[in-house]
Amino acid sequence: MDERDKKYYRRITHHKYERKIPYEKEDGSNWVRKCIYNNGYYPLDEINIKGGSYTYADDKYLVNDCTSNIKSVFRFILYFAIPLFIGGFFLEVPMFEQSLGIVLFYCILFFINIFLLYFSFFYPPFIYIYNRLDGTVSMPRKYGKGSCTMSFDKIKYGTSMSRMGSISLTITLPIWEIMQRDIGGDPETSLSSYVWFMDKNRPLPPGKVFDTYRERDYQRRKAEGFPAPLYESYIPIEEYTPEQTTEANNGKRINIETFEREANSIWYDPKIHADWEEVNYTKGDYDISPLKNEVICYKFADGRIVYCRSTATGNIYQPPTNEKFEKSLMVGGAIKEKIDRPITDKWEERQRDRF
Incomplete structure (x- = not known):
């Protein structure tokens, strides 16, 4: 240590x-x-x-x-408590000739001053x-x-x-x-x-x-x-x-050459998936940082599986909205989380919708 x-x-x-x-x-x-x-x-x-x-x-x-702030508070109170206590000794009549209530008041005030004085200088961290x-x-x-x-x-x-x-x-x-x-x-x-x-x-x-x-x-x-x-x-x-x-x-990054995936799965191919649209992924509803260089797994209702990687700016291609599919974020060859939030490249609209 x-x-x-x-x-x-x-x-x-x-x-x-x-x-x-x-x-x-x-x-x-x-x-x-x-x-x-x-x-x-x-x-x-x-x-x-x-x-x-x-x-x-x-x-x-x-x-x-x-600690210093706490000590300052005790010292501030002490500045008012000490004059009040000392002032009693300048009365024309001795304190102990006063009523029992006054004597008790000054005894309590004395211990309060001791308490304040101690914590004004020796308050623990x-x-x-x-x-x-x-x-x-x-x-x-x-x-x-x-x-x-x-x-x-x-x-x-x-x-x-x-x-x-x-x-x-x-x-x-x-x-x-x-x-x-x-x-x-x-x-x-x-x-x-x-x-x-x-x-x-x-x-x-x-x-x-x-x-x-x-x-x-x-x-x-x-x-x-x-x-x-x-x-x-x-x-x-x-x-x-x-x-x-x-x-x-x-x-x-997940290496494409060594990334383990299903036998019937393929990687995104612009020639095959010409109707896919480019969108922008963010890390979450409140984290607007781009989801850079990450792999997304698209699983379709008909059994097709397509993997696609986002760019260094967070852009990625996504299937048309008229197709039924699930999106999952991949890390190290395993599903990290399913993505069900709407994905859009209109960052300003996402900001306005949140407030």
Whole structure:
């Protein structure tokens, strides 16, 4: 275990929420869906690290340290509590000659000041740790009671509204002692930042602090065969350099000469399939990245099977719509998923239909 793991690695403590969340809707519509949205991303640069809440970032960990912010809150309250306590000793009548209620009030105020003073300077680390490679998030508990760790895909993110009417992102902890905690920022943009980083099958997100680790992260994904992204995206995401993009696309190719297929199947032939139309495939309803250099299997109702590969821009030929057929995405000679969504080369219309 290297130094960064010794410092930031946490084992999973929760696989599910301890109790049902009171304000959770049956259809889950009150949660913000994990996705990389169109409206942007907060780039992480040196200013965020040195002057903001983030204390560490590399190709595995993103550490959001809120300890100083918590201490500042306690100090702010302390500035009002101490004068109130000291002011009692400047009364003309000694404190202990007052009523029992006043004496009790000052005793309670004394212990409150001790509590505030201690946490103003010695509050335990209040840190969120996002583990990109293991797919976990460690969240702090109240008053330094340790932390809880859960898989990122199981954590629920919601929204909260301030008195001024602004909406911000919140994270819901699996423990009961505090169910929801404000993160801040525009919900979709803030969550995009975390989703992009936590999707270990995509390139590292924008930000100068990640530039040192981009090559190492790219080589890791290359060794794994450039697996499919874990989360959807509204925006197309390419590799850091054009050369890496080309290599990544080629790394996912299925070799036509060695591709195992049915004996009665054939590859697309423009002479045989002259009536096929050229369309454009995307990775999903919310991921508009072109489906580049992938093999699609068309199975017809009469038993015919035709394979076709998409181009480097995602274009591919498809049978006429008056024929009955099923479409399946192939990976390594096996069916990955059936494609039942409409395919079109009119990208602008797909965007308008979604909003």
